[in-house]
Amino acid sequence: MSNQEPINTFSSRIAVLPEANIDTDQIIPARFLTTTSRKGLGVAAFNDWRYEKDGTPKPDFILNTIDASEHRVLVGGNNFGCGSSREHAPWALTDYGFKAVISTEIADIFTSNSLKNGLLPIVVTPEIHAKLLASPQQRVTIDLEANELRLEDGTVFIFKIEAFARQCLLEGVDAMGWLINRLPAIETYEREHAA
Amino acid sequence: MSDQPKSLFDKVWEKHIVEDESHDRPAVLYIDLHLVHEVTSPQAFSAIEERGLKVRRPDRTFATLDHSTPTLPPNAAGERPYFTADAKNQVETLERNTKNHGVKLFGWGSENRGVVHVMGPEMGLTQPGMTVVCGDSHTSTHGAFGCIAFGIGTSEVGHVLATQCLAQRKPKTMRVTVTGQLQAGVSGKDVALTIINRLGFGGGTGYALEYCGPVIEALDMEGRMTVCNLSIEAGARCGMIAPDQKTIEWLRGRAYVPADYEAAAAEWLKLKSDDGAVFDDEITIDGSVIEPMATWGTTPDQGAAVSKAVPVATNENEAKALKYMHFAGGEARDLAKVDVVFIGSCTNGRMSDLRAAAEIMKGRHIADGVRMLVVPGSEQVRAEAVAEGLDKIFTDAGAEWRLPGCSMCIAMNGDFVQPGQLAVSTSNRNFEGRQGPGARTVLASPATAAASAIAGHITDPRRYIA
Numbered sequence: 001m002s003n004q005e006p007i008n009t010f011s012s013r014i015a016v017l018p019e020a021n022i023d024t025d026q027i028i029p030a031r032f033l034t035t036t037s038r039k040g041l042g043v044a045a046f047n048d049w050r051y052e053k054d055g056t057p058k059p060d061f062i063l064n065t066i067d068a069s070e071h072r073v074l075v076g077g078n079n080f081g082c083g084s085s086r087e088h089a090p091w092a093l094t095d096y097g098f099k100a101v102i103s104t105e106i107a108d109i110f111t112s113n114s115l116k117n118g119l120l121p122i123v124v125t126p127e128i129h130a131k132l133l134a135s136p137q138q139r140v141t142i143d144l145e146a147n148e149l150r151l152e153d154g155t156v157f158i159f160k161i162e163a164f165a166r167q168c169l170l171e172g173v174d175a176m177g178w179l180i181n182r183l184p185a186i187e188t189y190e191r192e193h194a195a
Numbered sequence: 196m197s198d199q200p201k202s203l204f205d206k207v208w209e210k211h212i213v214e215d216e217s218h219d220r221p222a223v224l225y226i227d228l229h230l231v232h233e234v235t236s237p238q239a240f241s242a243i244e245e246r247g248l249k250v251r252r253p254d255r256t257f258a259t260l261d262h263s264t265p266t267l268p269p270n271a272a273g274e275r276p277y278f279t280a281d282a283k284n285q286v287e288t289l290e291r292n293t294k295n296h297g298v299k300l301f302g303w304g305s306e307n308r309g310v311v312h313v314m315g316p317e318m319g320l321t322q323p324g325m326t327v328v329c330g331d332s333h334t335s336t337h338g339a340f341g342c343i344a345f346g347i348g349t350s351e352v353g354h355v356l357a358t359q360c361l362a363q364r365k366p367k368t369m370r371v372t373v374t375g376q377l378q379a380g381v382s383g384k385d386v387a388l389t390i391i392n393r394l395g396f397g398g399g400t401g402y403a404l405e406y407c408g409p410v411i412e413a414l415d416m417e418g419r420m421t422v423c424n425l426s427i428e429a430g431a432r433c434g435m436i437a438p439d440q441k442t443i444e445w446l447r448g449r450a451y452v453p454a455d456y457e458a459a460a461a462e463w464l465k466l467k468s469d470d471g472a473v474f475d476d477e478i479t480i481d482g483s484v485i486e487p488m489a490t491w492g493t494t495p496d497q498g499a500a501v502s503k504a505v506p507v508a509t510n511e512n513e514a515k516a517l518k519y520m521h522f523a524g525g526e527a528r529d530l531a532k533v534d535v536v537f538i539g540s541c542t543n544g545r546m547s548d549l550r551a552a553a554e555i556m557k558g559r560h561i562a563d564g565v566r567m568l569v570v571p572g573s574e575q576v577r578a579e580a581v582a583e584g585l586d587k588i589f590t591d592a593g594a595e596w597r598l599p600g601c602s603m604c605i606a607m608n609g610d611f612v613q614p615g616q617l618a619v620s621t622s623n624r625n626f627e628g629r630q631g632p633g634a635r636t637v638l639a640s641p642a643t644a645a646a647s648a649i650a651g652h653i654t655d656p657r658r659y660i661a
Contacts, residue, residue, distance in 0.1 A: 020512045021396055021494050025626045030607040034263055034281035036237035036288050038349075048628045053614075077512075079397035082430060082494075083624060085332040086235065087348035105397050108366075108432050109332060113348035162364060163219050175350070176242065179358045182214060182223050186360055189213040189225055 006172040007118060009143045010099060012072035015062050016136040017046075022076050023083035024110060028092040030084075041088055042068075042095030068097035073140055075132045076103045081110025081121075090114045100142055102149070104129050115165040116175060122149055122159045131155060144170055200469035203437050204368050204403045207343045207466070211326045213360055221362040227325040228337075229355045231258040231298070232311050233289040234607075235330030239352035240292040250296040252359045257320055258293045259301040260286055261310045263608055266570055266597035275303070278609030296356075307450075309573020309599050312336035312424065312541035316416075317575050319449025323438040323463035328355060333541045333623060335426040338435035339419035340442055341466045343403070345432040366432065367475035369402040370468075373410035375483030380657040382551065383418030384543060384621065384640035386410060387425040388488040388498045393480060396496040399431030402476065405468060406436050410482035416445040417547040424542045425623055428495035437467035487655055489528060490625045490638040492516030497625075501528050501643060501655045519627055520635050521617075528653045531637070534616035536567040536594075536648035537630070540604040543621035543641050544572025546579055552645035553585045555659045556592040562651025567594035568610065570602040594648070606630045619647040 032044045050061050057064040074093065080103035081089060090113045093101065100120040111121045120142060124132075131151055132138070138152035144166065149157040168175055189195065201209075208224075216222035229252075236258070243250070250256055263282040269275045277283040286303075293300040301307040301314055308314070312333055315321045327337040327344035330352040337344035347361065354361055371390055390406075404426050411419065419436050426434030443460045446452055453459040486500035493516040499506055507524030508514035517524060522531065538544075538552050549571065561567050569589045571577040577599055580586055586596045603610040604622035606629065612618045614633030621644050625636040639647070642656035649659065 019515070023494075023624075023626045025624065025629050029628060029632070030605045033234050033607055034279060034285050036241075036285060038238050048632050053632070079400070079430065082397060083332065083427075083626060085330060085334075085346035085348055087238075087330075087350060090348075105400060107397070107430060108400055109346055109348060109427075113350065116348065116350040162221070164221050164362065167219070175362060176246075176354050176357055179223070179354050179360055179362060180246075180248075182360065183358065185213050185223065186225070186358060190359075193210075193225075195225065195227070 007099070007120065007169045008145055009141065010072065011139055011141040012099070013070050013139045014073045014075050014132060014136065015066050015071040016075045016133060017062055018077050018133055020077035021079045021082055024081060024086050024089040025083055027081070027089040028086065033086060033088055038091050039095060041092035042097065045092040045096045063096070072097060072099040073142070074098045074101045076101060078104045080106050082107040085109045085113070087113045087117070090117045090119045094119050102132065115162070115169070118169065120144065120161070120169070124149065124157055124159065128155065128157045200471040200473070202368050202468045202472040202474060203341060203405055203435060203466060204343065207324055207326070207341070208365060210324070211343070216364060221364050224326060224361050224363045226328050226355050226359055226361060227255060228315070228320055228327045229256045230311050230315050230327065230329035230334070231256060231352070232261050232329070232331065233285045234262045235349050236292065236352055237285065237288045238349045239330070239356055240296070242350070242353040243357045246357070248357050250298055250356045253297040255359060256298045256356065257301070257315070258289060258298055259308055259311050259314050260289065260303065262601045262605060264600045265608055266600045266602050266610055268598060276609070278607070282608065306574050306578065309575065310541045310544055310601055313544055313572035313576065316340065316420065317449065317573060319446055319452040322446065322452065322459070323442060324466050328361065332427045333424050335432065335434050336420050336424040336541055338423040338426065338433055339416060341435055341438040341463065343433055343435065346427065366403045367401050369399065369404050369476040369478070370474040371404050371406050372408040372477070372479045373406065373482040374408050374479060375410060375481050376413065377410055377482055377485060380487060380642060380660050381485050382640040382642060383414050383421035385485050385488045386482065387422045388490065388495065388638065389485045390480060391425060391429045391496045392498050393478060394429040394496070396428070396494045397430040399426065399429035402431050404431045404434035406434060408482070411436055412439065415547060416441055417545045420545070421542055425495065428623060438463045487640060487643050487657065489619070489643060489653055491520060491522055493519055493625055493627050495623065495625060495638060498638065501639070501653060504528070531617060531653045533565055533619050533647050533652055535612050535618040536561070536565060536644050537570070537603040537618055537620040537622060538641055538644055539568070539570030539572060539602055540622040541572065541601070542623045544570060544576065546576055548621065548641040549576065549580050549585050552641040553588045555642055555645040555656060556649065557588050559592055559649050561593040561648040565648050565651055567648045568597055568603055569594050570597045571599050573599050603630055612636070619644045619653060
């Protein structure tokens with residue numbers, strides 16, 4: 001996305017949704033996809049897990065028990081963000097207030113979409129994941145400059161993130177603008193390939 | 196190292212590199228064909244317009260209306276029964292955007308409108324060796340023609356509209372070989388559900404798949420599209436099959452194929468993995484033991500042969516899925532009473548799918564209490580089915596025959612399954628609530644879905660096949 005605010009280091013409490021295979025239909029059900037805006041989807045994030053049919057919040061669902069401004073890191077089960085390519089999923093999560101998602105595996109398209117919206121997808125080992133699940137009230141620090149996820153017990157995990165996406169996040173580089181700057185090479189390609 | 200054996204994926208990838216990737220930079224990948232629909236494009240058009248840009252290559256960009264569109268006809272005043280005002284607005288937004296940017300739209304009134312992954316191939320827009328993208332995860336469908344085809348998010352839709360390129364890292368490759376010969380009554384859908392079951396729901400994450408082996412070669416093009424379509428349900432963005440004579444014959448005469456078709460076809464037939472090509476991973480599946488499949492859980496990998504009992508949960512995840520589905524481990528599949536049957540979608544909404552269902556339904560009637568929707572994948576499919584009399588077979592059997600669209604697969608146009616109801620669907624996702632809040636979905640082939648509609652419970656289609 002254009003003009004993304006640079007991200008560097010932040011600390012936050014975590015919110016834990018331990019289920020495996022949380023698909024983008026759960027993150028934002030299809031009936032909310034008729035919007036033509038990127039904004040305003042946070043209220044519908046996890047809608048069908050979060051609200052009763054009449055719209056009453058379910059008292060025991062995690063998003064109804066936390067203060068969104070205090071919990072910026074969502075910890076999900078394995079294979080988070082699978083399914084549909086809808087970018088509405090990271091839009092809903094960031095609109096709610098999340099800045100990072102942590103799991104043992106995160107789906108490809110969701111990862112790509114998240115990185116373009118200032119939502120950090122962080123893949124951790126099962127051991128780190130277990131530590132997060134064991135202390136679901138904890139505060140973690142994410143340091144993108146150092147590629148570090150620091151847990152409350154002092155554990156430091158070095159996460160991997162695609163180098164260009166990382167630079168875009170750190171410096172607020174806009175990916176579409178970067179591609180537009182490649183247009184001379186694109187035009188050359190088109191000439192050579194009669195494309 | 197130019198004589199090193201290459202995979203089909205590598206060959207197509209290399210041909211589309213504008214700038215190669217390095218440690219710091221992804222590759223700039225050229226996109227030959229960009230397909231657009233109403234749901235994932237409005238914010239992308241806004242993004243390029245904010246920069247004062249126009250669609251750079253409208254000649255490589257084609258749009259259709261499928262997700263938010265009603266499948267019931269307009270009223271006497273010509274008004275379409277949109278589910279919501281937002282749905283109508285979304286359709287009108289794409290009509291306006293395509294007009295402003297000179298993009299061809301196969302919209303209302305076009306005899307070529309259809310579900311985007313049905314429309315692209317049948318128009319001959321999808322051609323072997325292309326890179327194809329769309330803001331839709333089932334774009335992997337087009338891999339059946341030997342394309343690198345994958346779903347993208349809306350930001351990337353904007354990138355392609357603006358530059359005809361994407362910044363991409365090359366994925367790993369996996370070869371999926373299906374050996375042997377399929378039994379009668381077993382379809383491409385059953386092959387795909389078996390592959391996903393083997394790989395696991397996230398087992399293909401990070402990979403581009405290449406399907407090969409005698410079973411894949413023996414599938415018709417539509418069966419191959421079904422297999423590639425479901426690649427994403429194993430987590431793989433892309434799945435592809437080398438073109439062969441069937442590919443050439445299937446595309447021949449279609450609207451957008453090259454004028455010098457024989458020359459193009461000769462090039463296309465060269466597109467295959469070299470002997471000795473190295474893949475990052477490989478799996479082999481014995482196709483001769485595949486049976487008609489049906490899912491029992493809430494992810495597409497949670498499937499088993501219809502003839503077998505519902506499996507007993509081996510972990511918390513499976514137990515949760517069984518609970519949602521109201522299935523008990525160990526019970527026979529035919530205990531499950533069916534409320535709704537849906538035949539259609541980008542997975543199984545083509546002629547061969549409708550024929551397979553009609554073959555079972557001809558002269559029979561759906562069971563009491565079953566609601567059945569048959570939704571052709573495109574206007575072309577609809578017209579061809581009507582010409583063959585398939586619509587009559589379905590309506591005589593008690594099914595509803597609808598207008599083309601995604602319909603009950605994604606359930607955002609008003610076609611949905613009621614809370615708690617059990618649906619047997621030929622679509623691609625059985626996630627919780629996918630077909631409507633509280634809906635329970637069983638994924639199966641058109642033959643299994645049709646047989647289950649007749650029987651009123653989940654059943655093996657082979658009992659109805661002579």
